[in-house]
Amino acid sequence: MHQPIRRRTFVAFAAASTAASAVLSQDAWAPTRPISLVVPFAPGGPTDAIARAVADRLGKALGQPMIVENKPGAGGAIAYEYVSRAAPDGHTIGMLGSSMIANAALGILPLDPLRNFTPIAQLFNLEILLVVRPELPVDNVSELIKYLKANPGRLNYGSSGNGSLTHLQMEVFKALTGTSIVHIPYKGSAGTVQDLLAGQIQLSFDTVATFGPHIKSGALKLLAVAMPTRSTMFPSVPILVESDPLLRDFDLAVWAGLGGPAGLQAPILARIHQEVGRILAEDALVQRLHAAGATPAPTTTEAFVKRMTNESVKLSKLIRQLNLKVG
Numbered sequence: 001m002h003q004p005i006r007r008r009t010f011v012a013f014a015a016a017s018t019a020a021s022a023v024l025s026q027d028a029w030a031p032t033r034p035i036s037l038v039v040p041f042a043p044g045g046p047t048d049a050i051a052r053a054v055a056d057r058l059g060k061a062l063g064q065p066m067i068v069e070n071k072p073g074a075g076g077a078i079a080y081e082y083v084s085r086a087a088p089d090g091h092t093i094g095m096l097g098s099s100m101i102a103n104a105a106l107g108i109l110p111l112d113p114l115r116n117f118t119p120i121a122q123l124f125n126l127e128i129l130l131v132v133r134p135e136l137p138v139d140n141v142s143e144l145i146k147y148l149k150a151n152p153g154r155l156n157y158g159s160s161g162n163g164s165l166t167h168l169q170m171e172v173f174k175a176l177t178g179t180s181i182v183h184i185p186y187k188g189s190a191g192t193v194q195d196l197l198a199g200q201i202q203l204s205f206d207t208v209a210t211f212g213p214h215i216k217s218g219a220l221k222l223l224a225v226a227m228p229t230r231s232t233m234f235p236s237v238p239i240l241v242e243s244d245p246l247l248r249d250f251d252l253a254v255w256a257g258l259g260g261p262a263g264l265q266a267p268i269l270a271r272i273h274q275e276v277g278r279i280l281a282e283d284a285l286v287q288r289l290h291a292a293g294a295t296p297a298p299t300t301t302e303a304f305v306k307r308m309t310n311e312s313v314k315l316s317k318l319i320r321q322l323n324l325k326v327g
Contacts, residue, residue: 028274029267031064031090037258038069038083038094040076041160042188046126046209046292047256051095053288054123054279061275072187076100076164077109084116088261090268093120097256098165101308105315106324108163113308118264121276122257122304124294127233128169128226130240131211132203133196134218141224141243144203148179156182156201158192165254166192166205168315168324169226175322177246196220207254208233208293227253233293251314255297257304273301 037058039051051068059066071079076099086092096117103109111117130141138144148155159167162185174181184201186192189210195201197219205226212233214220224243225231228251240250258276260268279285280298289296299307318324 027267029090029265029271031062033091034065034067035059035062035090036069036086036092037066038071038079038092040071040079040095040099042072042190043070045160045189046207046294047095048188049209050124050256050289050292050294053285054276057279057282057285058272058275061279062271072161074108074162076161077103080109080111080117083259084111084261086261088118088263088265088268090260090264090272093258093260093272095123095256096259096308098252098254098311099160099163101311101315102165102168103163105312105319106163106168113312114305116262117259118262118269119301119304119308120258120260120264120269121273121301122255122297122299122307123276123280124256124289125227125297126254126256127208127231127293127295128166128205128254129208129211129215129222129231129234129237130173130203130205130224130226131196131215131220131222133199134221136202136221138223139221141238141240141247144223145177145179145244145246148177148181152180153182155203156184158184158186158195158201158204160188160192160206161185165252169205169252171324172250172252172318172322173240173247175324176250177244209291212293226250231293232290255307257297269301 037051037055039048041047055066055068071082079094080100083092083094101113104113138147157170189206192204192206193210196204211220215222222234222237224240225237226240230239231237240247277298280296286296
């Protein structure tokens with residue numbers, strides 16, 4: 001199991017963040033060729049849709065096209081390893097976030113989220129929903145738990161891949177509730193929702209963008225929201241921590257940002273961070289994010305590094321406490 005990010009690593013990145021801010025008054029860095037934005041999920045999912053909207057605007061702001069490269073598989077590890085091996089010249093960046101932290105904490109990703117990467121800017125938080133097939137005889141989370149305990153191992157759940165946050169969320173749900181559900185991993189959200197609608201799997205965690213239309217049509221049943229606050233689209237639906245006493249300690253949010261390989265120079269970091277802040281203030285992009293069930297989350301690079309550090313510590317502790325192992 002990967003060790004959580006150490007304090008000295010956070011301090012080093014905080015110092016780098018301050019240095020990056022200082023270079024904004026100097027000649028700004030500019031890319032000299034198209035930029036690759038590496039996404040750890042297959043095309044068609046909510047993260048991919050957001051990445052393409054960000055890439056379009058960020059490429060224009062930087063003066064070079066930004067091309068989305070989808071590299072799904074291994075819970076995102078394929079994409080993360082690709083970014084970590086790239087030249088630290090600003091022409092290859094990746095979507096880094098909660099799934100990467102989970103991968104490292106579980107030992108699936110043999111890389112350190114900070115030592116092997118340069119965090120640049122946080123982008124958004126995602127609303128995650130817990131849904132079930134409509135024929136399941138349950139109308140709330142407590143009834144689902146009772147049903148699962150009466151039918152151990154008989155239901156299947158889907159995730160965006162081994163080590164993804166939707167995988168870890170359900171494994172934590174199982175550990176906290178003492179239930180047994182069979183895991184079926186996919187390479188992104190598209191396969192999950194396809195098999196959920198076809199009845200091959202019976203429940204899953206995923207985004208508003210993935211499940212929202214199917215909830216409204218009655219094809220899926222919404223039981224809870226896996227967020228600290230209620231959904232803006234489904235405000236009457238409880239969050240998991242208030243849905244059943246067994247889940248009062250459930251705390252796994254989904255978020256993402258941009259990062260490059262280790263050694264990214266301060267002028268590059270500063271320019272990309274500056275432009276991200278500008279595009280996240282654009283009404284058109286904010287509307288695209290909301291449509292995908294995401295909320296813009298602009299912040300300083302230092303605050304982004306701190307969040308990654310804190311999430312690493314929290315997830316590593318949770319995985320040890322619950323003795324979670326995924327594969």
